[in-house]
Amino acid sequence: MQTLVWNALDNSQQNAILARPALGDSAKLSALVSDIIAQVKSTGDDALRELTAKFDQLELPHLQVSQAEIDASEDELGDEIKQAIKLAKDQIDKFHQAQVAPVIKVETSPGVVCELHTQPIESVGLYIPGGTAPLPSTVLMLATPARIAGCKRLVLATPPGKDGKIKAEIRYAAKICQIDEIYMVGGAQAIAALAYGTQSIQKVLKIFGPGNSFVTEAKQQVSQDHQGASIDMPAGPSEVLVIADENANPEFVAADLLSQAEHGRDSQVILVTNSAKQAKACEAEVNRQVALLPRQEIATAALSHSRVIITESIEQSIKVSNQYAPEHLIVQTQNARALLPQLENAGSIFLGEYSPESAGDYASGTNHVLPTYGYTRTYSSLSLADFTKRYTVQELTAQGIQAIGPAIMNLAAAESLDAHKNAVAVRLQHLAKQSTGGTQS
Amino acid sequence: MQTLVWNALDNSQQNAILARPALGDSAKLSALVSDIIAQVKSTGDDALRELTAKFDQLELPHLQVSQAEIDASEDELGDEIKQAIKLAKDQIDKFHQAQVAPVIKVETSPGVVCELHTQPIESVGLYIPGGTAPLPSTVLMLATPARIAGCKRLVLATPPGKDGKIKAEIRYAAKICQIDEIYMVGGAQAIAALAYGTQSIQKVLKIFGPGNSFVTEAKQQVSQDHQGASIDMPAGPSEVLVIADENANPEFVAADLLSQAEHGRDSQVILVTNSAKQAKACEAEVNRQVALLPRQEIATAALSHSRVIITESIEQSIKVSNQYAPEHLIVQTQNARALLPQLENAGSIFLGEYSPESAGDYASGTNHVLPTYGYTRTYSSLSLADFTKRYTVQELTAQGIQAIGPAIMNLAAAESLDAHKNAVAVRLQHLAKQSTGGTQS
Incomplete structure (x- = not known):
C-alpha cells in the first residue's frame, strides 16, 4: 500500500490519489x-x-x-x-x-387533500x-x-x-x-x-x-x-475506506481492509488515519494477515493500488472520506458515533471496533447492495423503496377548488395555458350556478 | 379522437392502441x-x-x-x-x-443496531x-x-x-x-x-x-x-387518462382532456368510459371547447392521435388504465376514492369531479414532475426523496458481534471469503482473551 501525507500534497495531487481507476476499454x-x-x-x-x-x-x-x-x-x-x-x-x-412507508396525507388547504402512496x-x-x-x-x-x-x-x-x-x-x-x-x-x-x-x-x-x-x-x-x-443503480468496483485513530486495533483494521481487498483485483482499499504510528502498525498487520489468505493473490493485486493517507486530525480524515465518497465507511475511532453528523457521501457506515464490514455484508440487517465508484454522492443504498414506486393522489372538494382555483387560473394564464385555466373555470362556474340557481349545469 | 370498443379488439389491437408513439430519429x-x-x-x-x-x-x-x-x-x-x-x-x-424522512433505527439483535438515514x-x-x-x-x-x-x-x-x-x-x-x-x-x-x-x-x-x-x-x-x-428520471411526452362513468360531467371531462392536449402536439390524451353515451357527450364537448382555445392548433394535433375507449364496466376501465400506466390519471366516477386500491401504475391520481389535472399542475401541493411514457411502472413521482440519498449505519457492541459473528463466519466460509470470516474471527478471539485473561490483545 502506498502511504501519503495529505498535507504534503497539493490540490490536484489530492484529487488524483482519490480518483477511481478507469474501467478499461x-x-x-x-x-x-x-x-x-x-x-x-x-x-x-x-x-x-x-x-x-x-x-x-x-x-x-x-x-x-x-x-x-x-x-x-x-x-x-x-x-x-x-x-x-x-x-x-x-x-x-x-x-x-x-x-x-406509511401513506402520507396532508390537507394543504381546507378541502385540498394530498397523499403520497407507494406500490x-x-x-x-x-x-x-x-x-x-x-x-x-x-x-x-x-x-x-x-x-x-x-x-x-x-x-x-x-x-x-x-x-x-x-x-x-x-x-x-x-x-x-x-x-x-x-x-x-x-x-x-x-x-x-x-x-x-x-x-x-x-x-x-x-x-x-x-x-x-x-x-x-x-x-x-x-x-x-x-x-x-x-x-437498481449504476455500479463500479467495490471499495472501503477506514478512518482509524491512534486507539484503533491494527489487527481489526487490517482484517477489514483485507476483507475488501479479497473481493477482486480492482477493489479499492483506503486507510485514512491521523496517526503515523497507526499507519505503520496497520500496514505491518496487513502484510502479516494477507500471507495467510487463500485469496492472497487477488488481495495483493488490490492492495497494490490501494492507499494509506496520513492526516493531521480526525476532522481532516473525515474531509478526505467525504471527498472520496466511499461505498463502505468504517470508523474505528474513540466515540465513533459522535462523528456521524459530519460523515457525508457514504453508502453504509460501520461505527466502532465491533462493526466490521463483514457484519453488513451478511447479517447486521443492512443491505449490502450499495452505490460504488463515487455514486454515493447522489445514489442511495438499496432499500425497500427501490422495490416500490411512489405516486401521489389528490382529492379536492367544492370548497377546495373554490379556495385555490383562482390562484390556479392566475398561474395558468401567466403560462399561457388557457385550457388549464378553463378546467378550473368550468368547475367554479358550475358551483356558482348551483349556489344561485339550483343544480342545473 | 378515435373511438374504440375495448371488447371488440383482440389482444394485439388492445396493446397497439395503448402503445406510446415512437420518438423520432x-x-x-x-x-x-x-x-x-x-x-x-x-x-x-x-x-x-x-x-x-x-x-x-x-x-x-x-x-x-x-x-x-x-x-x-x-x-x-x-x-x-x-x-x-x-x-x-x-x-x-x-x-x-x-x-x-425520520431516521429509522432497529435493534435487529441485542447489540446490533441498524439505521437508515437520509442526507x-x-x-x-x-x-x-x-x-x-x-x-x-x-x-x-x-x-x-x-x-x-x-x-x-x-x-x-x-x-x-x-x-x-x-x-x-x-x-x-x-x-x-x-x-x-x-x-x-x-x-x-x-x-x-x-x-x-x-x-x-x-x-x-x-x-x-x-x-x-x-x-x-x-x-x-x-x-x-x-x-x-x-x-431525476427519464422522460417522454406528457399524457393523461381519464376514467369517467355515466355520472361524470362532460364539460369537466372535456376541459381536463384539453388541458393535457394543449401541452404539445405529441401529448397523449385518453378517455376510458363504460358509457357510450358519455363518450359521445365528452367528444361533443371537446369539439366545442377546443374551438375557443388560443392553443387550438396544438390541441387539435394532439387530439388527432388520442383515443376514446369504451369498456363494459368500471373494472375494465381500471384494467385499461393499469395497462396504459398513465402519468396523470383522473377518476371522475361516483365514489372515486373507493377505486383507489385497484389503481396501479399512475404518476398522480386525481379523485372526483373537483380535482382537475390543473390543480396538481399548480397548486394542490403534489409535484407536477411525474414519470411519463409508461415509466410509472417502475419510476416514482418526483418527491422530497429525490433530492436526498439514503444510507445505512450499523453499530455492533461486543455482545452484538458475539451473537451474530458465528453466522457471519459460516456464511463467509460458504462464499469462500476467508478475509471476511477473519474480520469477525479476530474480534471474537480478542473478546475471548479479554474474558479469560485481562485486556491484552
Missing part, C-alpha cells in the same frame, strides 16, 4: 454487450444456450431450475449453514420491514453473480425487500457452476425467500433475457443485483431502452 | 446532442454563447442573471400573480415538508424550459423540495426569451425560493454546462426538470457518464 465492452443483447432479443432461448456454451462451456438440458432441485437444497446442506442463512434472512427482514413494482429480476464464489447472501439482500414490498414476480438468474448446477446455498436462500423461478443463466445474456424475455423467461420490469463488467454494461444498456427494464 | 438526435455536449466540455462559456446565438438567435452580454434583475421581478409583477405564486409555493411546501444531495441543477410558455410553476416544483431537503447549491438554468431576458414570473418564483444562481442558457448546452461545469457555471451533482427532446437526450447522456451528473 468501454467502447469495446459496449459493442460486445450490445451484440449479446441483440442475439438474445433475436433468438431467445437458443441464444441463451449458445452463449452459455460459449462463455461457461456448458450444455444445459434446461434453463429453469426445477422445484425438486430447489427443495433438494434442504438435504444437501448441513444445519450450521442453513441456520446461518436463516439468521441473516431474519436480520435483513427486521431492518427492511421497518422501512415500510410494489410488479415483477423484478434478481441477478446473482457466479464466478469465484457463490453468493447466497445476495439472494437474501435482494429477495427479502422484494417480498416485503409485495412484488408479484421474483425471478432469479445466476450462472451455473462447472457441474451445470446452481450451488445448494443459493437454492436454499431462494427457497426460504419463496422464489420458485430460477434460471441457470449468467452474464449479459441473463440481463437481456430478464429485460426482453425469451420463450422460457418472461420479461421483468426492473433488474437488481451486482455483477461483472458485462453484467453492469448490460444493465446500463437495457435501462436506456424504453422497451428494456429499469435497474 | 433517436440516432440523429443522439449525435447532435453528443456534439453539443462535446462543444460545451471543450470551450465552456464560449460554447454556451455560440450555441445560444445559433439556437436562440441571441447575443448574451452575460450568462448569469444578476441579483438586481432577480429582485426587480418584485416590481415588474402585479399583486395577483405574486399572490398566486406564493399560494402555490405554500401548498407545495406543506406537502413536501410532510415527506421529511441532501449537495448541489442540484434545476432546468426550466422556455419555449411557448414560461413555467414559474416548475421552479416551485423543483426548488421547494430542494430547499426542504437542505441541498446546499440550487442552480437554475433556463433559456432567455426573445428580449434576452428571463420572464419576471420565473425570476420571482426563484426569488421566493432563495435561488441566487440563475443562468440564461437552455437546451442540451444548459444540461452539459450543469453536468460538467464551465468557467461561469460550477458543475452540479444531479439535474432535475422537464424539457424538449434535446434536453431529455442530453440528460440521458450525461447521466450515463461517470464524470457527468445524475438525473
Whole structure:
C-alpha cells in the first residue's frame, strides 16, 4: 500500500490519489454487450444456450431450475449453514420491514387533500453473480425487500457452476425467500433475457443485483431502452475506506481492509488515519494477515493500488472520506458515533471496533447492495423503496377548488395555458350556478 | 379522437392502441446532442454563447442573471400573480415538508443496531424550459423540495426569451425560493454546462426538470457518464387518462382532456368510459371547447392521435388504465376514492369531479414532475426523496458481534471469503482473551 501525507500534497495531487481507476476499454465492452443483447432479443432461448456454451462451456438440458432441485437444497446442506442463512434472512427482514412507508396525507388547504402512496413494482429480476464464489447472501439482500414490498414476480438468474448446477446455498436462500423461478443463466445474456424475455423467461420490469463488467454494461444498456427494464443503480468496483485513530486495533483494521481487498483485483482499499504510528502498525498487520489468505493473490493485486493517507486530525480524515465518497465507511475511532453528523457521501457506515464490514455484508440487517465508484454522492443504498414506486393522489372538494382555483387560473394564464385555466373555470362556474340557481349545469 | 370498443379488439389491437408513439430519429438526435455536449466540455462559456446565438438567435452580454434583475421581478409583477405564486409555493411546501424522512433505527439483535438515514444531495441543477410558455410553476416544483431537503447549491438554468431576458414570473418564483444562481442558457448546452461545469457555471451533482427532446437526450447522456451528473428520471411526452362513468360531467371531462392536449402536439390524451353515451357527450364537448382555445392548433394535433375507449364496466376501465400506466390519471366516477386500491401504475391520481389535472399542475401541493411514457411502472413521482440519498449505519457492541459473528463466519466460509470470516474471527478471539485473561490483545 502506498502511504501519503495529505498535507504534503497539493490540490490536484489530492484529487488524483482519490480518483477511481478507469474501467478499461468501454467502447469495446459496449459493442460486445450490445451484440449479446441483440442475439438474445433475436433468438431467445437458443441464444441463451449458445452463449452459455460459449462463455461457461456448458450444455444445459434446461434453463429453469426445477422445484425438486430447489427443495433438494434442504438435504444437501448441513444445519450450521442453513441456520446461518436463516439468521441473516431474519436480520435483513427486521431492518427492511421497518422501512415500510406509511401513506402520507396532508390537507394543504381546507378541502385540498394530498397523499403520497407507494406500490410494489410488479415483477423484478434478481441477478446473482457466479464466478469465484457463490453468493447466497445476495439472494437474501435482494429477495427479502422484494417480498416485503409485495412484488408479484421474483425471478432469479445466476450462472451455473462447472457441474451445470446452481450451488445448494443459493437454492436454499431462494427457497426460504419463496422464489420458485430460477434460471441457470449468467452474464449479459441473463440481463437481456430478464429485460426482453425469451420463450422460457418472461420479461421483468426492473433488474437488481451486482455483477461483472458485462453484467453492469448490460444493465446500463437495457435501462436506456424504453422497451428494456429499469435497474437498481449504476455500479463500479467495490471499495472501503477506514478512518482509524491512534486507539484503533491494527489487527481489526487490517482484517477489514483485507476483507475488501479479497473481493477482486480492482477493489479499492483506503486507510485514512491521523496517526503515523497507526499507519505503520496497520500496514505491518496487513502484510502479516494477507500471507495467510487463500485469496492472497487477488488481495495483493488490490492492495497494490490501494492507499494509506496520513492526516493531521480526525476532522481532516473525515474531509478526505467525504471527498472520496466511499461505498463502505468504517470508523474505528474513540466515540465513533459522535462523528456521524459530519460523515457525508457514504453508502453504509460501520461505527466502532465491533462493526466490521463483514457484519453488513451478511447479517447486521443492512443491505449490502450499495452505490460504488463515487455514486454515493447522489445514489442511495438499496432499500425497500427501490422495490416500490411512489405516486401521489389528490382529492379536492367544492370548497377546495373554490379556495385555490383562482390562484390556479392566475398561474395558468401567466403560462399561457388557457385550457388549464378553463378546467378550473368550468368547475367554479358550475358551483356558482348551483349556489344561485339550483343544480342545473 | 378515435373511438374504440375495448371488447371488440383482440389482444394485439388492445396493446397497439395503448402503445406510446415512437420518438423520432433517436440516432440523429443522439449525435447532435453528443456534439453539443462535446462543444460545451471543450470551450465552456464560449460554447454556451455560440450555441445560444445559433439556437436562440441571441447575443448574451452575460450568462448569469444578476441579483438586481432577480429582485426587480418584485416590481415588474402585479399583486395577483405574486399572490398566486406564493399560494402555490405554500401548498407545495406543506406537502413536501410532510415527506421529511425520520431516521429509522432497529435493534435487529441485542447489540446490533441498524439505521437508515437520509442526507441532501449537495448541489442540484434545476432546468426550466422556455419555449411557448414560461413555467414559474416548475421552479416551485423543483426548488421547494430542494430547499426542504437542505441541498446546499440550487442552480437554475433556463433559456432567455426573445428580449434576452428571463420572464419576471420565473425570476420571482426563484426569488421566493432563495435561488441566487440563475443562468440564461437552455437546451442540451444548459444540461452539459450543469453536468460538467464551465468557467461561469460550477458543475452540479444531479439535474432535475422537464424539457424538449434535446434536453431529455442530453440528460440521458450525461447521466450515463461517470464524470457527468445524475438525473431525476427519464422522460417522454406528457399524457393523461381519464376514467369517467355515466355520472361524470362532460364539460369537466372535456376541459381536463384539453388541458393535457394543449401541452404539445405529441401529448397523449385518453378517455376510458363504460358509457357510450358519455363518450359521445365528452367528444361533443371537446369539439366545442377546443374551438375557443388560443392553443387550438396544438390541441387539435394532439387530439388527432388520442383515443376514446369504451369498456363494459368500471373494472375494465381500471384494467385499461393499469395497462396504459398513465402519468396523470383522473377518476371522475361516483365514489372515486373507493377505486383507489385497484389503481396501479399512475404518476398522480386525481379523485372526483373537483380535482382537475390543473390543480396538481399548480397548486394542490403534489409535484407536477411525474414519470411519463409508461415509466410509472417502475419510476416514482418526483418527491422530497429525490433530492436526498439514503444510507445505512450499523453499530455492533461486543455482545452484538458475539451473537451474530458465528453466522457471519459460516456464511463467509460458504462464499469462500476467508478475509471476511477473519474480520469477525479476530474480534471474537480478542473478546475471548479479554474474558479469560485481562485486556491484552
